[in-house]
Amino acid sequence: MTGLVYKSTGSWYTVKSEQGDFIECRIKGKFRMKGIKSTNPIAVGDVVDFELDETSDAITGTIHNIHERKNYIVRKSVNLSHQMHIIASNVDYVFLLITINNPPTTTNFIDRFLVTAEAYGIETILVFNKIDTFDEAMLEEQLYLQHIYQEIGYRCLRVSAKENKGIEELKQLMVGKVSMFSGHSGVGKSTLVNAMEPSLHLKTKTISEQSKQGQHTTTFAEMYDLSFNAKIIDTPGIKGFGIVDLEKEDISGYFPEFFKLKDQCKFNNCLHKDEPHCAVKKALENDEISWSRYKNYLHILEGDDENYRTDLYNEDRIISDQSRKS
16 A cells, blocks of 8 residues: 655654555664665655554554655754754645744754755745734844845745734645745744644644743644645754755855856855855855855854854844945
């Protein structure tokens, strides 16, 4: 039998068969995906072959084959720095939820996520959530961030689950697709899914006022069928986004605005760091590239995983404003 993995809890996998039945399955033996050192061999979104177990009282299954993935998105394993954790596979869109101050989402986090999504071939749409909570300063910050990423070519949405703003536009993008919601804990992933599909009743929690961070409500990634012909993968909140398996010379290729200028650099293997006649650094000096994007690129290049939550775009705005005035 063939089915789609809807939930993974580590040892058990909920698989939906082609007949529409949900069956709890285990893995047969050890899976080794070619070229992937992963803490989880099977992920939500995988298409698998399985056999029903006739020996037990309850109907269970055993997975014996994983179909080839069209894509997948990973992050560094929390405890094993040289291994990756596959968040989800076979995804059409990933919606990265961003909040300005409730909790704050840093550009460092955004850019690390975008680099990984670019590297693994998944289109990312940035969703600025909780726009109903903005005061004037927060609105200015949000629009500035939106400007940075729209200039690069990323699609951006502004939504409020509470006031039902932007929800229909979001739903239209999701029709006929497998989408994934991701972001920090507390950015409103589950609340947004509930706004689109109230019958799901996903658990939600409030933001901790002391830490301005969200509390985990989703423990495992899980896929849901939505009534408007869409599938959504809800994922646990992510604090930091560790990047794995990218060679230094390849990283700039996952910054689209850098990649466009690469052939104008003097050296083919230019890292856009200390080399002379670098088109990226020239564009930076001319305020054609975001300073926060460039500094986050340097952090990734240098393997600086200690600054997951360091924000840079305030400094970016100051430098940009100064260059426009001069």
